[in-house]
Amino acid sequence: MNDKHTWKVLEIFGSIVDREILITSFVDDVLGYENKDDSSLVYFDNVSKKYLEDYIQSNSNIKKWQWSEIVEKNWMQNCHDFFKPISIKDKVYLSTVWDEDEKNNMIDIKINPALAFGTGHHETTYMMIEAMLDFDFKEKSVLDIGTGSGILSILSKRLGSNRILAIDNDHLTENNFIENLKFNHIDDVEFKIADCTSFIDYNFDIILANINRSVIVDIIPNLTSSNTLVFLSGILNSDEDLINDLLNQYNRKIQKIYRKNKWSCIVIK
Ligand SMILES: C[S@@+](CC[C@H](N)C(=O)[O-])C[C@H]1O[C@@H](n2cnc3c(N)ncnc32)[C@H](O)[C@@H]1O
Incomplete structure (x- = not known):
């Protein structure tokens, strides 16, 4: 009997935009x-x-796909080959928990890439990190919405935040969040399983939200304090106008916009 764990692999074909839109829409399972x-x-x-x-047939432009499977040993090797260390602005060095090298002159963050998001390899996370490096986190309270791997909470801590609450609505993120914080020797970030669309305490100095357009549209009306600095990511360039109109409607002011490929990250107050 083969007792090795097997993962399912879905290969989807189509334009990169159609593929990314589909993947981000079912990110909770990926x-x-x-x-x-x-x-x-x-x-x-x-x-x-x-x-x-x-789901693919009714919600996407993807017309062609195929399934395959990989077993445990190959999965680890695949991750190892795929998640190469990256440095961002020569200030943050992101690597996986099995990479042994450390960069002493940079903020060194190690992640177990068990989840789709939160390794820094995706543009939306990469830009959040870039943006966070441009603002002051010292002694600030932070709400990390859709924390996933916990990568942005770890960086907030390294940048000097004094209180961090991390939330995610997917209970599968909890173990990965806890182990990543441990790998990075952090034990004072609070974690809650919560849906930000029904979560009401937005009273923080800084809010981080790398989620997707529909959730961002839902939370903008709740961002009532002009003293709160809010980092929004997971927005396609093509949705910038829609988000901008909504920000105007709620009197929020754009501080800076970051763009990478087809993604935008918007910092507002
Ligand atoms: C794109 S990932 C971001 C992960 C990490 N913060 C990063 O920047 O790489 C989005 C995360 O938001 C979570 N999420 C999606 N909808 C949510 C909601 N309504 N409330 C809280 N978390 C949500 C997902 O489970 C996922 O972990």
Whole structure:
């Protein structure tokens, strides 16, 4: 009998924009993914193939896909090959927990890439980190919405924040969050499973929200304090006007916009 764990791999074909839109829409179920020239490989643990195929047919422009499986040993090797260390602005060095090298002159963050997001390899996280480096976090309270791997909470701590609350609505993130904080020797970040659309205490100096357009649209009306600095990511360039109109409606002012490929990250007050 083969007792090794097996993961399902969905390969989707289509334009990079259509692939990314689909992947981010079912991000809650995704363990990881990698983009190739003509296709993307999306990794799942337990997922109903029928459910996903129905979802793809009704909610995306993707017309072609195929399934395969990989076993435990190859999964670890795949992760190892895919998540190479990266440095951001020569200030933050992101690597996986199995990379042994450390960069003493940079903020060194180690992540176990068990989840799709929160390794820094995706543009939306990369820009959050870039943006965070441009603002002052010393002695600030931080709400990290959709914390995932906890990467932004770890960076907030390293940048000097004094109180951090991290929330995510997906209970599968909890173990990964806890282990990543431990790997980075941090034990004073509060974590809660919560849905930010029904979460009402937005009274923090800084709010981090790398989520997606629809959740960001839902939370903007709750950002009532002009003293709170809010970092919004997970926004496509093409949705900037829509977000901008909403920010005007609620009197929020844009401080800075970051763009990488088709993604935008907006810092507001
Ligand atoms: C794009 S990931 C961001 C992870 C990490 N913060 C980063 O910047 O890489 C988005 C996260 O938001 C969480 N999320 C999605 N909708 C949410 C909601 N309504 N309330 C709280 N968390 C949510 C997802 O479970 C996921 O972990």
